[in-house]
Amino acid sequence: MTDKELKQHVQNALDWEPSIDARDIGVAVDEGVVTLRGNVGSYVEKVSAERVALRVYGVKGAADDLSVRLVSSDERTDTEIAQAAVAALKWNTVVPADRVTVTVANGWVTLNGTLEYYYQSAAAERAVRDLTGVKGVSNSILLQAPVTPIRASDVAAKIEAALRRSAEIDARRINVIAQDGKVILSGNVHSWAERREAERATWAAPGVTQVDDRLAVVP
Numbered sequence: 001m002t003d004k005e006l007k008q009h010v011q012n013a014l015d016w017e018p019s020i021d022a023r024d025i026g027v028a029v030d031e032g033v034v035t036l037r038g039n040v041g042s043y044v045e046k047v048s049a050e051r052v053a054l055r056v057y058g059v060k061g062a063a064d065d066l067s068v069r070l071v072s073s074d075e076r077t078d079t080e081i082a083q084a085a086v087a088a089l090k091w092n093t094v095v096p097a098d099r100v101t102v103t104v105a106n107g108w109v110t111l112n113g114t115l116e117y118y119y120q121s122a123a124a125e126r127a128v129r130d131l132t133g134v135k136g137v138s139n140s141i142l143l144q145a146p147v148t149p150i151r152a153s154d155v156a157a158k159i160e161a162a163l164r165r166s167a168e169i170d171a172r173r174i175n176v177i178a179q180d181g182k183v184i185l186s187g188n189v190h191s192w193a194e195r196r197e198a199e200r201a202t203w204a205a206p207g208v209t210q211v212d213d214r215l216a217v218v219p
Contacts, residue, residue, distance in 0.1 A: 001058045001219070003029040010034055010056050017052050020045055025066065027053075032060035032217075039069040043134045054192040060217040061192070068135040070107075076133030078104040085109055085128040094123035100141060102128070107135035114142045118203035143209040145181045152178040155207050159183065162201040169198055174215065176202075181209035188218040 001009075007029040014022040025038040034053050040046045050064045076084075082104045089095050089102070100113035109128050115121050121141040129137045155178040163171035170190065177184040183202050189195045195215045202211050 003031065006032065006034070006056070006058045010053050010059065013052050013056050014049060017048065019048050020052065022049075025049060032058060032219075033063065034059050034061070035063040035065060037065045039067050041069065041071060042074065043068050043136055044130050046136075047129065054196070057191055058219050059192050060219075068107075070133065070135070074132050076107075078107065081107065081109065081131060081133045084131045084133075088127040088131060089124060092123060092127045095120055095127065100124050107133055108138065109134055109136070110138040110140060112140050114144050116144055118143060118208065143181075145207055145209050152180070155183065155205055159202050159205045159208075162204065163198060166197060166201055169194055169201070174198060178208075181207055182212065183208055183210070184212045184214060186214045188216040190217075190219060192217055 007027050010027050010029070011022070014020055014025055014027070021041060025036060025040065028035040028037070036049055036053060040049060046064065046066045046068055049066060050062055053059060053062050082102050085102045085104070089100055090097065096115065099115055100111055103110045103112070111124055111128065121139060121143065124141060125137055125139045128134065156176045159176050159178070160171065163169050163174055163176070173189065174185060174187040183205070185198060185202060189198060195213065195217060198215060199211055199213055202208060
């Protein structure tokens with residue numbers, strides 16, 4: 001597929017997504033890497049645009065240069081955003097209470113704290129990114145391995161089994177190395193969506209605190 005054809009596919013995908021106003025989004029493609037430029041009305045829309053672009057077959061990577069330009073009715077002070085974020089985390093049953101702190105500067109939310117599992121960190125990020133007035137989110141939450149250590153060989157074996165179970169992943173093309181909570185994925189996948197699914201399956205393994213994704217996208 002040529003870059004020109006891929007660009008058209010990405011533009012069509014953005015136009016098709018009802019949660020995105022693609023009129024102000026420009027698309028450029030260079031050797032399979034997509035760059036998104038322009039303006040969107042919310043941070044959620046920015047995240048959605050990147051997600052939609054990466055799901056297009058043939059895309060090897062994406063650079064998200066979209067700017068969040070809030071309409072006046074959606075603007076909030078940093079104090080209002082911080083209060084809303086604290087409340088959102090408090091009401092989220094997945095995020096442990098009093099383990100995540102919030103700071104806000106110019107509409108940009110930063111999350112700090114220490115959690116045991118990646119899914120908790122991801123839930124905290126989702127809880128605040130949808131709030132009105134948010135222009136961006138930096139997830140600086142650290143993951144802490146369980147007190148009882150888990151053997152690296154057991155971690156690797158669990159991840160390999162999870163990859164084989166997934167219908168969206170060709171596990172034969174992926175190599176897994178685990179050591180001290182860090183997992184390295186290498187090899188190649190057919191699409192960026194498959195790469196994301198491999199990451200997701202890896203993060204679900206107990207004891208994983210860091211994932212080094214070296215998978216190459218080879219359509």
